[in-house]
Amino acid sequence: MKKTLSGECQKGIGPVDLSLTLHTLDSNPISQDYTQWNLPTGTIARLGKGRVSDVLNPPEIAYAPDGNLIAVASANGIWIYDAQSVKELCFLTGHTLDVTTVCFSPDGATLASASGDNTIRLWDVQTWTHIQTLKAHACRINNVTFSPSGATLASAGDDNAICLWDMQTSQITRTLTGHTDRVNYVVFSPDESTLASSSWDATVCLWDVQTGASLQTLTEHTSALSRVAFSPDGKTLASSSMDKTIRLWDVKSGESLRTFTGHTGRVTNVLFSPDGEFLVSTAMDFDTDVRLWDARTGTPIKLLKGHTRKVTSLAFSPDGSTLVTGSGDSTVRLWDVQTGTCRETIADHTFRVTSVVYSPDGFMLACSGWDETILVIDMHTGEELIRLKGHKADVVDLKFSPDGKTLASACWDTDARLWDVKTGTTLHILSGHTDLCTCVVFSSDGKTLATASNDTDVRLWDVATGKLLMTLTEHRESINSVAFSPDGKILVSSADDKTMRFWDVQTGALIRTQDNLAKYVNSIVFSSDGKTFVTASNDKTICFWDVQTGALTRTLTGHTDGVWSVVFSPDEKTLASTSRDTTVRLWDVQTGTHLKTLKGHARLVYTAVFSPDGKTLATGSSDGTLLFWELTPNLVN
Template sequence: MKKIYLSTLLTLLLISTCYIPTLFAQSVGMPDGAIARLGKGHLFDLQYSPDGTRLAVATSAGVWIYDAITHKELALLTKHTVSIDCIAFSPDGRTLASADEKGFIHLWDTETGKHKRALKNHIGIISIAYSADGSTLATGDRSGTILLRNMWNRGTIKKRIHKGPGYIHSLAFSPQDAILASGNGDGGTISLWDAETGELNATLNRHTSSVYSVAFSPDGKTLVSGSADKTVRLWDVETGELQRAFIKDIDRTRSVSFSPDGSLFAAGDDTGTVHLFHADTGERMHTLKGHTDGVLTTAFSTDLRTMASGSMDGSIRIWEVASGENRHTFAEHYGDFSCFAVSADGRTIVSVGRDRNVCLWDATSGELQKVINRKGVGHVSDIALSSDGKTVVFDGFGGVGLWDTETGTQKKTLKWFTGDLWSVAYSPDGKTIAGGNNTKTLYVWDADTGDQKHVINEHKANVIDVAFSPNSKTIVSGGQDRTVRLWDTETGEQKKVIRIPDGGAFDVAFSPDGKTFATVNYSDKIYLWDVKTGLQKNVLKGHEKHVTAVTFSPDGKMLATGNWRGLESETGIVNILDVRTGRLLQTFAGHVNRVHRVAFVSDGNALASMSDDDGILYLWDVAVE
């Protein structure tokens, strides 16, 4: 293999990132108005460069480039407007191809990091592969179509293969470039195509469900496949005969890969396990455990010393092949931010992701301050921080956990009767916790003892969001029953019922003076209500449609809102409005799809917004002159 250099740009970026905080090493590629990025986005694919010096990771934020030895972040390649599903290095290492669900393929110069060109001809690309000589790039999509492109002629299409129906989950060229293998979603077939003519040579059909991944051995004689039928299979390429099937202790397998010397192959399954096998004997070498959710992608380094695995839990792990030890795990949320909250002084952001860890961030610098590992704890729907910042509370499927932010230990678990909690809030005075769930119930607990104070069943549908008034005396709950309800925190008595004209209340927020609260419900409106009378004070237009999140600025003069783009727009939008006049002050675009939460941080001159559709939390400069 030719040795390559991600030189000029990437070297400069490496030098600079060695001397700045973790967050600002991610500043490249941020949208206009963003001052920081927390998290790296949903992870979909990873690949080592042919010379083994770089690790490329495809995410919803772009393609991250890392030094494969030091694991230092070098660059972020951004051109895609949606998540990047798959990537591939050219055999000479000079080009990186990245493809997305909208059908765009972007080609990057790995020496400079510059964008070379974009190709587009089919929607929903989910698989990509270069031929061994680099002359052909194959892409597969959700409709069952494979395109073969002539990369020596600016990527022009030279053959279109329609396998359909069903996804083309995976593509692989044989080392001799004679065969293109596709792992199909049509019920368990593997197609072997003539790589030049596109004609079907053979069909391998011993799998009983979708084939998610295929890979050739370096000598081209063997093909390994992983399937939803919870098996991994080895095939003789020449005869098409099944050589061996691996069933024991293997779950649904989304990724298989051969080592560069062909002695080993890896299989990553939905239990979060990576299985390493000897290719010649079929004996299991290692069972690598550490991921807490399904493994999406695996890749061996070219020197065979390490292998990388990426998971739906958002983590990337680097394993030592010889010993099976986990040598490195990438820090910060690499998957989605499930939720976040801001401390009362606005200086700390606490977040939870699919990696199940709680992260505390400095809201001013964006630096990661602490990670609380929550092994064995399930999905988190919402999170809140006590006013003194010493306790974080989050809900999930199975309980409400209170954790000490200093020691990282769990203080107590609050239980409820049935259902799943969808929202949780900590009172400003630190005495009470409230939660709403999908059984139409509002729960209220004593924060010190953990005892239930009230169990309220007045809503006629799911309780989507809850919030406390600034003086902690009132709880507001928003439900899918088209009502917002105000409750006395101490007695649990219902103070008011407010009916929303055009839907439920999916996000609620009090003004800093406690006299007003705002609700949004996926329409284009923001409703402002008088807390004392329950009457509607004003209706503001926040977005063209689908307002999903709302919050007041610390001085009460501005409202921040987020939206869901639906199918018409490229990004989720964050707007800043004047509360009194409803005038639009600022607009920020950058999230992929729905903005789930917004909150002012620091002194109110910055705003945090999160989308668990792209797995990123942005900090925006909202200082208005």
């Protein structure tokens, strides 16, 4: 497969065979060449463009000065769209962690991006090549912005510092310190004399750009700041906060002029229209409307309705006629400001992928995590077979029945569901848990389903009737994982109480408690002979245990953060593990030798699953993407 160098843009190449072409996660799938753009080494396709929703890192979206391009910062790269057709033009990669912000230079020739990898990258807009990498911050960089002349770039980070860069020399001219917590946004005044910054320390600071001196500190907000914006004439400053308010300030005197209230959630964004006539704001906490306000009077003008989750990013087109917003509902939307209608929707900026599962025959793949729906894909054609709807919150775990006809789902709406995969109908709603349902698993004969919850209970259900068989109640904290032994006689559960409990499935009796764990176990999987089970733990280890005695027989180390899940390959020669450290590791089961580290995700990797033939590994991540890895001998070894 054709690859491009890291740090370059890739445009359309021929479709990959998975077997034919993978399609989008949107409800109307179309062939997507971009599923192969700038793929990580070893992967053959990508579903999802990466999440754009990160509450305190606006703006993740930027218009080019001429209004022809839109840049969207996602967890795994930067997507460039045609502003009129919203067609994907380019995908920029090179950052090693999630991209937090993007900004065009005033002349439109350069794009600046920043990342959780502590770096700033500069890109040539004409060729989309990487020009330079700037390094100075000791922590994650939350925002970058050009001065109106383009001569200076300002950056803000988790190290509480602001750096000013000379764009001619790419050197730091000044470092501004004074905030006592992370700085998440900076903006220049129109005359370039003043820089405003907002911080988690609940203050806005005004700085003299020439001298670096602190001019004023604005302290009326009672919680973390999310964004600041100058009016076009530079006389007024707007600030948005987690205290659910927007404030207007007189820049010269520092006086608080007006407070806007009305949002029911924490305010994530505020921005003046290019003509300065009105303000636009967004919020979180189920406050999904985009609000337009009269900038002079504070009177609400209109609500833009359409997003179904928190809206964290926004940008105006240069002429002010269009507003673009990014949301945790996996979409970027373009709005007609005059009418308040949504003109275009860019899909597939998935918030996260928490569960992925192949059907036993390998013909279908089901995935979930970014909303209340479950997507089932035909793996021969790449077509969406069906989208299962009914849950009222995030779906966090999926399992196929052994015969492949039924799919079980666990959801944060507290319910589990059984679905007929062919028709998409709900067979049974399994209600009874009183807190988030966290996981589901079928017994080997497919007759029993186990569900677990943050309510500390494990419940066993009759699959045919949907009736509750028994409730297992010994855990003291949220349950993370459940697994049946291959013969279906034993159920093992793990919880935040740092224990694993072994249950007799027939009687519900507690057989044994493993309570000498350093940290809680996130995942449990049995070997096919039932003699061994393997656990993934938050203490960064993978442990092999003897089922009969409970003895620890082997510990695998190498991950640099908590291990989230483990899974055997179909032949049980290889074990795959996923981690908060953003990697997937492959291990030799016989020897415990580390075979390979798969790097391609930008955030926590929730899940991994082998295809039934063992040739492909699918991984889902908090970065909002699903990656398919081709397990060739060269990759593994």
